[in-house]
Amino acid sequence: MSAPGVSIAGGGSIAVDTLAMQAAARRLDALADRLAPLRGRIEGCLADPDWSGLPAARDAVAEAADRARSVAAELAEATAGLRTAADRYGAVEHAIAAAQQAAWAGGAALAGAVTRIGSTLAGPGFVLVAMTAGGILLGAAALGTTARELVTTGRIDPQVDPAVLADLRRALSSSDDLVRGFSLTERPTDVARNDPDSPYGTAGTAAALAGLLPAGDRSIALAPSVLPGTVSGPGSLTELGERTPEVEPGGTQLRIERYPMPGGRSRWIVYLCGTITFSLAAGPEPFDLRSDVVGVGGRPSDSERALVAGMREAGVGRDEPVLLVGHSQGALDAVRLAQRGRFDVRGVVTLGGPTGQLVVPGHVPELSVEHDEDVVPVLGGLAATGAAGLHRVVVRRSLYGGGPPPGPLLVPFGAGAQPHALTAYRETLALAAGSPDPRIVAFERDVRPFLTASDGRIVLVRADRWVRPPGGRPGAAAGAR
């Protein structure tokens, strides 16, 4: 059986429940396995020489043999068709998603251009009229969604409504087109592509926001601790999730595992936690909202600098293979590090990261896990389309199967059963780990040397911004300014 609510995207597919298709193909395989020996025995029976004088009965058995052959052929065809469909059907959906994205972008650009032209012809007041009309439309949509939420769930939880989040994702991804439309600078390629680095794109907007943040030029101080004993490789994708650090104020942000390789080099797995505080000021905690904004903007955030400093402190060489696993902000840092090419990153696993539009180099396999009810991946915008989108394998899951959550979500953001919680992402990664989907199998094959490594040593790293040096180094290492 397939895991309920889980689908694999990337490599083509966006929404098709390919796991169920693969499971059905396996069932057909099992049926073929049951039929094959029966078919052999029927044909063996026909070969018996004692059929003389029994033509009618022999004809009936011969008919059974013919039928069994036909069923076997049809089973093989249906199984192959299912597997092909699981692979190719997704490519069609991918194209549809790209078309939807272009439609939203084109609509936004047109709205912006109409507003601009209207304000030129009818005066600046037209902008107010357009904004009021847009506000009324959005308000009506929000009211409808809220009413639907209330009727169907008895509560108002738009922050976990997959439909609301999907619209929000499209709106965020189209906002740059709206602005470019208004400035009459939108080009056809801008509509077709959704580039975060384009003018007014998500990266540029986040970079502009980052420029408004309070000054915070700080060094990073590290407090690494080497755990005694050795550890085996994680063995599975499931265990990668289990080893990812939980968000804990003042606790470990990085877990670095070093596995010896022949020739004296090492293989490394680096696990990163998510956002720990929601401060925009540069306080001691580098895994904060400030780093989220800076990281989305594209500059190295303090949490990314902590990651780099921690890896260097642990001894990661530039040419040594690294697998990165990150939750939330950790996912963003992992993708950014893979993009910058400062280390030999051989794979990235992201859990609930705002990384949909960020493209890692083609030689780096990427597996992303996203929940339909989690707002954080939505903030990453629509998934990259084209070859980049096909490269990124996305495991999607609706935590509540499209229905209401099991209880009120009155828990801290990212905790407990919350859709962004690491525990929920660990569960989804475990469901994907058992998948026969060829894209998951291929990713597991790519990172197998990491999963099956042995004799590893663990370094846990706590990083702080060095806000005010108390006359010396506050930790074991400082750097990465």
Added chain:
Amino acid sequence: MLEPPSAAAVLAATVRALAAEADAVPLPEALLDGWASFAALDYQAAVARLTIGVLRVRAALHDAAAALEAIG
């Protein structure tokens, strides 16, 4: 003294066993309860054809066994 079984009787027993084996093969429609999730594809028709195919295998074997038993 009992007479040895006729060739038809021996074959009847063999074919009846084959028919029982065919009866034990699950029908595709019972296995594929998840078809509804990809209703857009034309696989429901394939399931129906597979189901009919297995039923025909069963029927042909039962017919043969009955014919042989009638003779033997």
